[in-house]
Amino acid sequence: MTATTPQFRSLSPADHPQLNHGEAELTVDVAIVGGGIVGLTLAAALAPCGMSIVVIEAQTATAAASRQRAYAFSLTSADIFKGLGLWPQIGPHICHFDKVQLSDGDYGKVVQFLPEDLGTEAVYYGAEHKVLMAALQGAIAATPNIHYLCSASLGEMHDRGESVMAEVSTxxxxxxxxxxxxxxxxxxxxxLRQRAGIGSVGWRYQQSCVTTVLEPEHSHQNTAYERFWPSGPFAILPLPGQRCQVVWTAPHAEAEAILTLPEADFMAELEQRYGSQMGRLRRLTPPAMFPVQLMQCDRYVQPRLALVGDAAHSCHPVGGQGLNMGIRDAAALAEVLTHAYQQGQNLGDVAVLRRYERWRRLENWVILSFTDVLTRTFSNQILPVVVLRRAGLWTLGSVPILKRLALRLMTGRLGRVPKLARLAQQSRH
Ligand SMILES: Cc1cc2nc3c(=O)[nH]c(=O)nc-3n(C[C@H](O)[C@H](O)[C@H](O)COP(=O)(O)OP(=O)(O)OC[C@H]3O[C@@H](n4cnc5c(N)ncnc54)[C@H](O)[C@@H]3O)c2cc1C
Structure with a gap:
């Protein structure tokens, strides 16, 4: 898919002749700082009730949309995008995971997750950043009550009692x-979190994550692999156009060494961890490295401020959860704010915002804890832990109800599902 940046309405001082030269003033119901996938999902979900919204993004629209990353995209995230009416733009450009295989190093037992385990069309999806952003930016540009300020820098902010006044240079x-x-x-x-002085709990894992995109010789058959090695989890996710995204976690020093390997040695190391199911693999993008951490904010809200997505939490990439949690945050906050707006309540009132916090913070803790336990138990070589986790893997693969439970957790279907996603689920039945 070639992403073309849509035309956004200008907000130049020329549109506001009553103001001083070079300045404009904008009064809105909600100001969103950050025009990534989570910020734009929130804007798109708020717009239908008629609220006025501004999105303030530090990068150009093109730069914000062109991050080289693909995500394991959950069923609930897909349902939220269907609820937003964006599936026709996304569906043709994503890959269905028809099988997800979980294994522990060279232990023979493999757990397979299939669409029939949940009665869905796929277990997960593989979606590229540029595809999701093109759909969202297109929707934002076509919505008259959303302003999108790009290349914008947030200056001073003043609390004016019932509202906040922020200086934004564009x-x-x-x-x-x-x-x-x-x-x-x-x-x-x-x-914004730093300025508000909101603290967090968490830790950095002694690991970094190396990513690259591959082209396999044989079809990936829409199969995703997550293999746990003592050095860290290793995932290969199918992408459209017979490409695969690798997410390879290893201790920092090892990850740095992997990153600097000549291409042939890099591919040899990779094939050792993955195997040869797809024949020869060709590297399409230079590898990139990311630090890995767990972080959860002490609170998600305070008067006139709410945190969503990575601003509120971040987790280990194992299981592909970070963005999916953020999309659910956005849908949940939109639902809470829409209700408050329709009731004529002040959207910055902390009593309103706490409804969102009570909904999302605990659910995110469950996912953060789950990814943490997965990473720690599978990176551990103490014999009783190895025996226990292999018994756990065997049980997971053999007891359908457990498998279903794990799948529902990982696909975002275990907690309170936002109305936007429920609408899409109901229309299927
Ligand atoms: C290697 C790797 C693989 C991953 N794989 C997956 C996966 O498979 N599935 C999954 O669910 N998650 C995955 N994640 C996590 C996922 O990338 C993040 O959770 C997600 O990108 C968070 O989205 P966000 O919109 O909250 O933040 P971001 O994507 O960081 O977007 C923030 C936006 O705000 C803008 N911005 C920043 N500061 C300012 C400012 N001061 N003023 C204005 N704008 C600002 C930025 O330019 C950006 O556009 C992965 C992460 C990594 C590192």
Whole structure:
């Protein structure tokens, strides 16, 4: 898919002749800082009830959409995008996971997850950042009540009691944004979270993650592999166009060494961990490395501020959960705010915002803990732990109800499902 950046409405001072030269003022119901997938999902989910929204994004629209990454995209995330009416733009450009295989190093027992385990069309999906962003940016550009300020830099913010006034510099000039609610969707280094002084708990794993895209000789047959090695989990995810995304976790020093290997040695190491099911593998993109951490904020809200996505939490990439959690945050916050807006309540009121926090914080803890336990038990070589986890794997593969439970957790179907996703689920039945 070739992503073309849509045309966004300009918000230049020329549109606001009553203001000083070079300045514009914008009063909105919700101001979202961060125009990544989570921020734009929130904007798209809020817009239908008529609220006015501004999205403030630090990068250009093209740069924000062109991150070289593919995600394991959950059934619930897909249902949320269907609820937003964006599936026609996404569905043809994603890959269905028809099988997910879980295994422990060279232990023979393999657990297979299939669509029939849940009665769905796929176990998961493989979706590229640029595909999701193109659909979202297209929807934002076509929605008159959303302003998208790109290449924008957040300056001073002033609390004005019932609202916040933020100074935003854009290439067209200064925009003063006034809103009862600011939402931090600005990723794991969130500036808004830091300014609000919101603390967090968490730790850095002694691991980093190396990613690359491959072209296999034989079809990937829409199969995703997650294999746990003592050095860390190793995943190969199918992508459209017979390509695969590798997410290879290893201790920092080992990951750095892998990154600098000549291509032939890199591929030899990779084949050792993966095998030869798909024949010869060709590397399409240079490998990149990311640190891995677990982080959960002490709180997701305070008066006139809410945190969503990586600004609120981040987790180990095992099981592909981070973005999926963020998309559910966005759908949940949109549901809470839409209800409050229709009731005429102040959107920045902490009593309103706590409904979102109570809904999402605990559910995210469950996922964060699950990915942490997975990583720690499978990276452990103490004999009783090895015996226990292999017995666990065997049980998971042999007891259908357990398999179904694990699948429902990983696909976002165990907690409270946002209305947007429920609508899509109901329309299938
Ligand atoms: C290697 C790797 C593989 C992964 N695989 C998966 C997977 O398979 N499935 C999955 O669910 N998750 C996965 N994740 C996690 C996923 O990438 C993140 O959880 C997700 O990108 C978070 O989205 P976000 O919109 O909250 O933040 P981001 O994607 O970080 O977006 C934040 C946006 O805010 C903007 N911004 C930042 N600061 C400011 C500012 N001060 N002002 C204005 N704008 C700002 C940025 O430019 C950006 O556009 C993976 C992560 C890694 C590292």
């Amino acid at each position: 290439p067209e000039g200064m925009v003063r944004v006034r809103s009862p609610l600011m939402v931090a969707a600005d990723g794991k280094g969130s500036l």
